[in-house]
Amino acid sequence: MNYYEPLVYVVPVEEEGFLLKTILQKRLHVSRKLISRLKLTEQGITVNGVRQFISVHVHAGDRVELRMEQEESEDILPQDLPLAIVHEDEHLLIAAKEAGMIVHPTNGHYVNTLANAVVFHWQQAGVACRFRPVHRLDQETSGVLAIAKTPYVHQQISEQMIAHSVKKEYLAFVWGVVDNPGGTINEPIDRDPEQPHMRIVTPAGYSAVTHYEVVEQYSRAALVRLWLETGRTHQIRVHMKHIGHPLLGDKMYRLARYEEESSAVPGHVLGRQALHACMLGLVHPGTKEWTEFTAPLPEDLMLLKQWLQETEQNRENRQKRSIEQ
Incomplete structure (x- = not known):
C-alpha cells in the first residue's frame, strides 16, 4: 500500500498527557470524518511509528504521524x-x-x-x-x-x-456607468422557480454578499474588482445584473437596455462572459501561512479592455473635434 508523505506533529512539553484525539482535532485540525477514515488504515495514525488508538495519552517529544493512502x-x-x-x-x-x-x-x-x-x-x-x-x-x-x-x-x-476566510477576488467588465466607486451588494439568492438552471435575487433566498470597486470607468462600461464573502452559484453575475450592471458577454443574465451596446462588441474581442478569477488567498495547509495565488487577465479580456479604451479615446477625440469646429 502506498501513502502520501506523512503529516507530522511533535508534541511540545506543554501538551504532555494530552489525548491523541485532542492533538488530532485541536492541533492538526483533522475532521472527525477523516479521523474515522484514517483509523481504518494500517499506518493511518501512529505515535513514534506505532499504530495507536486515539484514546491514548501522548508525551512531550512524541512524533505523531498521519498517513493517507494514495x-x-x-x-x-x-x-x-x-x-x-x-x-x-x-x-x-x-x-x-x-x-x-x-x-x-x-x-x-x-x-x-x-x-x-x-x-x-x-x-x-x-x-x-x-x-x-x-x-x-x-x-x-x-x-x-x-x-x-x-x-x-x-x-x-x-x-x-x-x-469565509478564503479570499476570492475577481475582475469583471460590466455594462453601464457605475455611480458609486465601490460598494457592497447584500442580497439573498436562490433558484429561479420558472427557470431552475438560473438564479435570482429573492428575499426567501440564501445569504449572498458581494463587494466591488470600480477599477476603470468607460463611457458605456466599467472594469470592476469584486470579492466575495459567500460563494453562491452565479453570485457575481446575478448581483451585478440586480444593480443594473450585467457582465459583458453574459447571455444568461442580461438586460434589454444593453442589447444595442452588446451587438457593437466585435465577436473576436469577446465570446464569453467577461469574468476572471484573478486571486485566491488562503492559509496554506502545509506551511500554515497566508498565501495568495494570482492569474493575470487572459488574452481575450485584455483585447476587450483595449477595445473599450480605444472606443473611449475615439469618443473623446470626436467630442474634441466637435468643440473645435
Whole structure:
C-alpha cells in the first residue's frame, strides 16, 4: 500500500498527557470524518511509528504521524490538454483555468475538462493523486482554481471556505456607468422557480454578499474588482445584473437596455462572459501561512479592455473635434 508523505506533529512539553484525539482535532485540525477514515488504515495514525488508538495519552517529544493512502481518479481519462499551472507542491495544484473549459467531467462532458488535463499532468509526472477541486468556476469564467492533492488538504481548505476566510477576488467588465466607486451588494439568492438552471435575487433566498470597486470607468462600461464573502452559484453575475450592471458577454443574465451596446462588441474581442478569477488567498495547509495565488487577465479580456479604451479615446477625440469646429 502506498501513502502520501506523512503529516507530522511533535508534541511540545506543554501538551504532555494530552489525548491523541485532542492533538488530532485541536492541533492538526483533522475532521472527525477523516479521523474515522484514517483509523481504518494500517499506518493511518501512529505515535513514534506505532499504530495507536486515539484514546491514548501522548508525551512531550512524541512524533505523531498521519498517513493517507494514495488515490487516483480512475474514472477520469487522462488527456494531453493545455494546462496553465500557477503553483504546485505536494499539497496543492493551483491552475489558471481557461474560459470555455469545464472543471470536472459531467454527464455528456466526459473529456476536454480541467480534470482530464490535470490527471494527464500527474500521470506524466508519476504522481498518484485524486482530482479534488476545492471550489468551482463556471465554464465561461477563467482564472485561479485550487485542487487539493490529499483528503486532509481538501478538508483544511473546505473548512476555511465555510468560515469565509478564503479570499476570492475577481475582475469583471460590466455594462453601464457605475455611480458609486465601490460598494457592497447584500442580497439573498436562490433558484429561479420558472427557470431552475438560473438564479435570482429573492428575499426567501440564501445569504449572498458581494463587494466591488470600480477599477476603470468607460463611457458605456466599467472594469470592476469584486470579492466575495459567500460563494453562491452565479453570485457575481446575478448581483451585478440586480444593480443594473450585467457582465459583458453574459447571455444568461442580461438586460434589454444593453442589447444595442452588446451587438457593437466585435465577436473576436469577446465570446464569453467577461469574468476572471484573478486571486485566491488562503492559509496554506502545509506551511500554515497566508498565501495568495494570482492569474493575470487572459488574452481575450485584455483585447476587450483595449477595445473599450480605444472606443473611449475615439469618443473623446470626436467630442474634441466637435468643440473645435
